[in-house]
Amino acid sequence: MEVSLDLLKKYDVPVPRYTSYPTVMSWEENLDQEKWKSFLIKRFNECNEKEGISLYLHLPFCEKLCTFCGCNRKISNTHDVEEEYILALQKEWDIYRALFSQKPILREIHIGGGTPTFFSPNNLKRIFEHIFKDSIVPQNPEYSFEGHPNNTTYEHLKTLFDLGFHRVSFGMQDSNPAIQTVINRIQPQENVIQVVKWAREIGYESVNLDLVYGLPLQTLERMEKTIQDALEIKPDRIAFYSYAHVPWTSKVQRLFDENDLPKANEKILLYQLGRKLFTENGYEDIGMDHFALPTDLMVKTRNEGKLHRNFMGYTVQQTGLLLGLGVSSISDAFYGFAQNEKTIHDYYARIQSGHLAVFKGYFLSETDQSMRKYILDIACNGKTEFQEKDLELLKKFSFPILKELEKDQFINWNEKGLQITALGLHFLRNICRAFDLKTVGTTKTFSRAI
Known part of the structure; x- marks a missing residue:
């Protein structure tokens, strides 16, 4: 329409x-940790045996700074930072695990960032072997991760697949070299094609591509070329995100010349073009920026009235508890939300002291x-x-x-x-x-x- x-x-x-x-803007700092723990335990006991729980792991490191990004990230030129972060994640999991009276059933996991594939395949394996050793992995779990086409290797994909990850999302953003330059994300299209090819060879059930409209220097002609480049790959899902220009919260966006951003009426036309091309090529509009082929589980779940939405976006699982691990991660225990410290320094300090890293939240x-x-x-x-x-x-x-x-x-x-x-x-x-x-x-x- x-x-x-x-x-x-x-x-x-x-x-x-x-x-x-x-929404997060309504939450309060200095969250009562004991009250949070009590609600967390209550919710775990209500839902674990019935439906299992979800995990979100935030891996914040990136090798380069993408100037359009509003995520919590830490730029590092060295991979030595992986070890300390892994140990903190493992300890944080152990603190939560000690609260639970039975083994968690890990129905859903998502790894976001940052750039999760900044971490080596072996280190990613270490993280999940530690989590899985005292947990239950059910049949047909929903495990997914975000990969950067420039640094995702065949070994990354195979290692995570063997751990149970069968869905992957790659950040394509825009295929135009001029736009890639201004957002500081130089990413040859052949890299995107290669990682998708590997994922399919290995056996991934669903591949998503992230595209962004409203970026500096985007025009209708350039947007159409990017979309056609994505359609040639034919991912199972496409997330067509509106670029959120919020320089008051993401200071790196101040590096843009705002005159290069599409005007409001131009951005609307970019959205209309994308939706038209996606639906003409067989994708169904799920809503809120998401499109999927009719064969994808997301469409089936939506049609059955079972689609869910949380901090990971749309999901096909409806677990009653989402536990967030890592800096800035958010947990949802139905009765309340809790967010971890937003800086690496503060996150490490909390975990090393033996306390949960949550500092902000809300009780409903x-x-x-x-x-x-x-x-x-x-x-x-x-x-x-x-x-x-x-x-x-x-x-x-x-x-x-x-x-x-x-x-x-x-x-x-x-x-x-x-x-x-x-x-x-x-x-x-x-x-x-x-x-x-x-x-x-x-x-x-x-x-x-x-």
Whole structure:
């Protein structure tokens, strides 16, 4: 479905990506560690035997600084840093593991960064052999990692595959040399082609490519060439991310000449071009920047109403506990969130003292839990049902917003619930905002919706 430029402009406003609710900006520092531990143990006991748990490992090191990146990363020209970080990760896991009364069932794992493939294959193996030795790896686990095409080797892919990782995501970003230069990520297209070829030879079930629109010097012509380069590889999934220009939180983005960034109306056209080309080539729009071939498990899971969303983005598993390891990692225990220290120095200090590295977080009220459910339902399933106990609050806060969204034909709704239309799929973040009681009136903190 074509979307009018007027609608895209109207709803291209700063809004969260809703990988959590409440969003991180609402969290508080000096988190009560004992309270966090109690909720963590409670949640583990509720869900481990039933569905298992998820792990996220943050490996922050990169060999070069990509100037578009907003991730927590540490630039290093030496790989000597791997050893100290591995020991800290292992100790952090041991601290958590001591809290659990039984072996964790590791249903889902994702490795992000930084650049996970900065670490040698053998060191990655060491990390997971330590974690697996006192855990249960179930049948058909969902293990994935992010790889940099420039430094991911055949050995990386084979080692992680043998450990149970069958999904991989490669950051392609943009294939144009001029754009690669300005974002300081020189990455020949043959490197992307090679790592995808290796992954398929080894037996990976799903390969994702990350593309970014809205980067400096991007034009419609250049964007189309990048997309065609990606389509020739035919990945199982494509994440088509909007470049989030947030120099107030990511200082490295101040290295850009903002005059080189596409204007708002130009960026909208880049998005429209990408979505058109993906859907014309057989990819289904999952929502919130994600596209997948009909044969991919993500589409099947979405169609069955079982898609989930957390700090790793969309996932096909719905474990009740996500445990984050490593600097800046975030854990979700349903009743609360906790984030690790954001600097390597502070992270090491906490772990070496024998304490958890969490410093910031949030404990959810019953109202928070209700609003989170509505937001997750909308983001993952395109519909939600309202609970009677929430109606008074919804009538006051959400229903006026829903009336406006209905006028623009994004939703069909009544006091029992709502259903997103095909047009509304383009504006999931805006629809979710109708149930966000925490970020009213904020603007600069978030990236724009388009």
